[in-house]
Amino acid sequence: MNERIEALRRLQLIDTKLKRLEGDKLYRGYDVQKKMNLIQQKKAELSKLSEEIKTFQKNVNMKELDLKSMEAEINKLRLQMNQVKTNKEYSAIKTEIGGKEADKSVLEDEILGMMTKYEGIQERYKLFEKEIEHEGSQLKELQKHVETDLKILETEISEMRKKRDKYASTMDNDTLQHYNRLVSHKDAVAVVNVVNQVCQGCFMSVTAQTLNQLMSGKDLTFCHSCGRILYLDSGNEEVEEDMK
Numbered sequence: 001m002n003e004r005i006e007a008l009r010r011l012q013l014i015d016t017k018l019k020r021l022e023g024d025k026l027y028r029g030y031d032v033q034k035k036m037n038l039i040q041q042k043k044a045e046l047s048k049l050s051e052e053i054k055t056f057q058k059n060v061n062m063k064e065l066d067l068k069s070m071e072a073e074i075n076k077l078r079l080q081m082n083q084v085k086t087n088k089e090y091s092a093i094k095t096e097i098g099g100k101e102a103d104k105s106v107l108e109d110e111i112l113g114m115m116t117k118y119e120g121i122q123e124r125y126k127l128f129e130k131e132i133e134h135e136g137s138q139l140k141e142l143q144k145h146v147e148t149d150l151k152i153l154e155t156e157i158s159e160m161r162k163k164r165d166k167y168a169s170t171m172d173n174d175t176l177q178h179y180n181r182l183v184s185h186k187d188a189v190a191v192v193n194v195v196n197q198v199c200q201g202c203f204m205s206v207t208a209q210t211l212n213q214l215m216s217g218k219d220l221t222f223c224h225s226c227g228r229i230l231y232l233d234s235g236n237e238e239v240e241e242d243m244k
Helices: 003-083 087-168 173-185 208-216 238-243
Strands: 191-195 229-232
Touching: 003 087, 003 173, 003 191, 003 229, 173 229, 191 208, 208 229
Parallel strands: 191 229
Antiparallel strands: none
16 A cells, blocks of 8 residues: 555544544534523523413402402492381392302402412422522533533544644645545545445446556556545554554
8 A cells, every 4th residue: 555545544534533523522512502592491481480470460469459349349338238228228239239249259269269370380480490590500510511521622633633734744735635625525535445346435346447556556546436535455454553
């Protein structure tokens, strides 16, 4: 295997690892954002509950005012009943009081039901407050872990970039530019081996002429189907071991 292929293979391994490290770095940031989004969602729900509590309190207060007004009317009718002079007037006022007492009972039941629901909403509000507080504590811990992980990832990325510069500096501009173009279009897989006369990048058969070029090892050889740089695997794992 010629030196250029050797350097390209090492460069590709570095690029593959760099891509993974950059992905890990990105996903660690997503973990924090996901937790922050969850807290924001819970805060929005808490805000809705707060508005619901205010509305309920307002409605209960209005119902209680209606109840007081009804009680005042009933008391007024009772005073009138004590002052009437005929049985007919007495019976009419008594009947009216009975109707208002029935309305009052319905209103009291309605207020009781509203208060029960109001208490339930208040309990939910308190639970949401505790959940948000708990999520906030978890977020702080997560941010600490992510910050530590990101520092480690940045160190690894920096080391990989130094190694990349090392191998890239050994190549001529044409080879490096061709490799970089392939990497940008072939999902970072620019250099592949040939097994049983088949390109392991596109899995198409290579020609006998291509095999002869590969065996000569003089120039770079490209797959006629996918354009990737080809090499014959000699079974030497030195490149992989060097990158661990």
